[in-house]
Amino acid sequence: MKRFLMLAALSCATGAYASYALAGDSMSTMSMAMNPPPSSKTGSDAALTRAEVVDVDAATGMVTLKHGELANIGMPAMTMAYRTKDTMLAKRVHAGEKVRVRVENIKGTPTIVAMVKAAS
Numbered sequence: 703m704k705r706f707l708m709l710a711a712l713s714c715a716t717g718a719y720a721s722y723a724l725a726g727d728s729m730s731t732m733s734m735a736m737n738p739p740p741s742s743k744t745g746s747d748a749a750l751t752r753a754e755v756v757d758v759d760a761a762t763g764m765v766t767l768k769h770g771e772l773a774n775i776g777m778p779a780m781t782m783a784y785r786t787k788d789t790m791l792a793k794r795v796h797a798g799e800k801v802r803v804r805v806e807n808i809k810g811t812p813t814i815v816a817m818v819k820a821a822s
């Protein structure tokens with residue numbers, strides 16, 4: 703289940719927002735004609751938040767982010783260090799880069815579950 707959520711977040715980051723919106727429209731007129739895509743339910747839950755990478759510790763997978771509000775875990779905008787669910791996430795980014803992140807509470811610890819470089 704956690705793995706599915708991470709995949710859904712990543713797919714949103716790569717342009718699935720548009721298809722999600724289209725699916726929502728078509729469901730109202732063709733409710734029985736097609737099955738909703740499996741990602742439709744988690745699309746809005748997996749929203750990404752803008753952040754800037756302040757520091758990266760690739761060895762431990764800790765990433766310090768200056769981030770906007772993380773509404774899903776009730777955290778206001780701030781700069782703080784987060785662990786990553788997979789250290790590969792930390793290895794892809796560098797200090798100073800703009801990113802979009804998904805942070806979730808995993809066993810009570812705010813954890814980066816998805817992180818993609820922002821276009822600008």
Ligand SMILES: [Cu+2]
Nearest residue numbers: 777780781782
């Ligand atoms: Cu914080």
